Amino acid sequence: MTADETIANPIAGVFDDVAATPGSAKPDPIIVADDVQRRFGGLLAVNVDHLEIQRGSITALIGPNGAGKTTFFNLLTSFDKQDGGRIQFDGADITSVPSYKLAKRGMVRTFQLTKALSRMTVIDNMKLGATGQVGESLWKALLPVWGAQEREIEERADALLERFNLTHMRDEFAGTMSGGQRKLVEMARALMTEPKLVMLDEPMAGVNPALTQSLLGHVKGLRAEGRTVIFVEHDMDVVRDISDWVVVMAEGSIIAEGTPDDIGANQEVIDAYLGAHTDSDFFDDIETAVAAEAGSPERRGDES
Amino acid sequence: MDWGFILERTFSTMLGVEVMVFAMAAVGLNIQFGYAGLLNFGQVGFMAAGAYGLGVTINYFQWSFAVGILFGVVYSIVLALILGVPTLRLRADYLAIVTIAASETIRLFVRWRQMKEITGASEGIGGFADPFYDFALNPFNPGQRYDFGPFSYLGRDLWVLTVGWILLIVMVLLVKRLMSSPWGRALKAIREDEDAARALGKNAYMYKLQALMLGGVIGGFAGMLQVVQKGSIQPDTFNPVITFTIWAILILGGPGRTWSPIVGSMIYWALISFLENVLRQLPDGPAGALEDTIKLSDFNISQLRFILVGLGLLLLARYRPQGIFGSREEMALNDR
Numbered sequence: 049m050t051a052d053e054t055i056a057n058p059i060a061g062v063f064d065d066v067a068a069t070p071g072s073a074k075p076d077p078i079i080v081a082d083d084v085q086r087r088f089g090g091l092l093a094v095n096v097d098h099l100e101i102q103r104g105s106i107t108a109l110i111g112p113n114g115a116g117k118t119t120f121f122n123l124l125t126s127f128d129k130q131d132g133g134r135i136q137f138d139g140a141d142i143t144s145v146p147s148y149k150l151a152k153r154g155m156v157r158t159f160q161l162t163k164a165l166s167r168m169t170v171i172d173n174m175k176l177g178a179t180g181q182v183g184e185s186l187w188k189a190l191l192p193v194w195g196a197q198e199r200e201i202e203e204r205a206d207a208l209l210e211r212f213n214l215t216h217m218r219d220e221f222a223g224t225m226s227g228g229q230r231k232l233v234e235m236a237r238a239l240m241t242e243p244k245l246v247m248l249d250e251p252m253a254g255v256n257p258a259l260t261q262s263l264l265g266h267v268k269g270l271r272a273e274g275r276t277v278i279f280v281e282h283d284m285d286v287v288r289d290i291s292d293w294v295v296v297m298a299e300g301s302i303i304a305e306g307t308p309d310d311i312g313a314n315q316e317v318i319d320a321y322l323g324a325h326t327d328s329d330f331f332d333d334i335e336t337a338v339a340a341e342a343g344s345p346e347r348r349g350d351e352s
Numbered sequence: 353m354d355w356g357f358i359l360e361r362t363f364s365t366m367l368g369v370e371v372m373v374f375a376m377a378a379v380g381l382n383i384q385f386g387y388a389g390l391l392n393f394g395q396v397g398f399m400a401a402g403a404y405g406l407g408v409t410i411n412y413f414q415w416s417f418a419v420g421i422l423f424g425v426v427y428s429i430v431l432a433l434i435l436g437v438p439t440l441r442l443r444a445d446y447l448a449i450v451t452i453a454a455s456e457t458i459r460l461f462v463r464w465r466q467m468k469e470i471t472g473a474s475e476g477i478g479g480f481a482d483p484f485y486d487f488a489l490n491p492f493n494p495g496q497r498y499d500f501g502p503f504s505y506l507g508r509d510l511w512v513l514t515v516g517w518i519l520l521i522v523m524v525l526l527v528k529r530l531m532s533s534p535w536g537r538a539l540k541a542i543r544e545d546e547d548a549a550r551a552l553g554k555n556a557y558m559y560k561l562q563a564l565m566l567g568g569v570i571g572g573f574a575g576m577l578q579v580v581q582k583g584s585i586q587p588d589t590f591n592p593v594i595t596f597t598i599w600a601i602l603i604l605g606g607p608g609r610t611w612s613p614i615v616g617s618m619i620y621w622a623l624i625s626f627l628e629n630v631l632r633q634l635p636d637g638p639a640g641a642l643e644d645t646i647k648l649s650d651f652n653i654s655q656l657r658f659i660l661v662g663l664g665l666l667l668l669a670r671y672r673p674q675g676i677f678g679s680r681e682e683m684a685l686n687d688r
Contacts, residue, residue, distance in 0.1 A: 125551070127547065127550075127551075146555075147550045147551065148549075148550045148553050148554055148555045148556070149553070150553075151551065151552055151553025152553050156551060156552070157551050158551075159547065159548070159551070163545045163547060163548035163551075165540070165541050165544035165545055165548060166544055166685040167540070167543075167544055167682050167685050168537075168540055168541065168544060172537055172540075173541075175534075175537065176537055176538065176541050176549070176552055176554075177552050179552075179553045181534040182534075183533045183534035183535060184534045184535050184538055184554070185535065186530075186535055186562050186566070188535075189529070189530055189533035189534065189535035189536070190526070190529060190530065190533075194533065194534060198534065221681070221682060221685055223682075223685030224681075224685065234548075237552065238551075238552070240552075241552060241553060
């Protein structure tokens, strides 16, 4: 982690005066969600009264399996339709804006199951990410009007590949890459949209410990560039390491908010994870609970 | 056996009307399936839309040939919208079901007796193609025979072939240009993973609809050329077997490759022609043997050649599933 410590945190101290209570107000929210609900039959999968996400911060969304994290993610990104409520992004209502329009507004997401476009080269994967491409219209694609923009996009893509140490994979099919490399490509591709807000759904899942460190560095790099990051994660070491603020969901609702230290001491959170009172260290307990739930105690072993 | 004659027939088939028409229909299907991943099992419906757009406009409405072509295009686009608008938001299989049903519905509709006045019902439409052959730029005399070395063509067919092949090459080059553009890149991304494309700001639904329309219009042109060459429109020629032949041709060539529709069509029809001519000219020994064992007669030969081609396709699927042009490595990536 030594190298990562040098990456600046431009918003250090912003959360000093923010109350560690669910739905607390932030100084400069980029996302404001009100009364967001999503029902699957009789199950209220998401029921968020009020949530603000601080601009420029790294916010972690955690919670036990089935807490509604990914569903809430899908609602924020319009990949799912809410049954009620309002979502604001960057001051504008995006409640019924279709998902493909959000990329142009500066919101981009990645997926829990990595979606590398297998039968396209890595560089084509990257170039796809650029928004506002003239040659994406059927008629203009036939005319010689997109060449200059294409070269500019390719330069930007190459620079990002360089930053993510993927230059050697440039002309390979994305499908030939390892799981970790796919995570990197997906993140780099998302950056091609020049987003204000990056939403990462389990960015570290299935990634080996060495690459996790590199990914963590990249996420901190996003914050250093002034971008906002929201991510869903199960690995508590990761959460503690990079997040400025932690939002805890359980059974569809937000049950706690706070800095990683606040959350570590929050009895309600511990109950949500373990379903029982306990006085041992919170993060260790959660780790155990998560590992048991995922049925993979090796993951902890990897890190030691 | 006269091998010279067999090869001559086989090669002249490779430049013939069937190869040209089916290659064009396959170019359309290649956009839809090869690049956009759309399962269109009703390409023959688009051919019928083009053909009847042309025929009905000229024969029933008494409008000019040019307007007929325009309506052939319009009918194809309308068909694509009817099929695509309700289904393209759903999972891929819905389009497959709807297209195969629609292509049969079209055939049954145009041969319906109530439609006799407009579509000619089961007798079809004739006498609409003359303006095509009387066109001022046509350098060939329709009734005359033209010889090119061993090949001999009627002036009428030569004109269809000239126009058809030029059109086909232009379409393939158009597709090549489109697929190397950002539009084509977005289309391929949607084929690979629609959600990823949407997350990156691509309106997947619109792209798929455009691909369906573009491929449909090209299929419509294939239908128009086919009926212009025949000089008549017969509803029962637009049966599902045509669609499956187009699929076989595309898969033979390799989906998602620029020239695969043309090469696939050439190989398919050359094989049919080759087998037919070989079977017809078998020496007495083997011919007698075949007649005794599988009752092979002149009539059965046309059936047997399709059986043999089917066997060939089966072997292709087993040993070269990616088609002539496809790359096996690329195909394997799909399974992960």
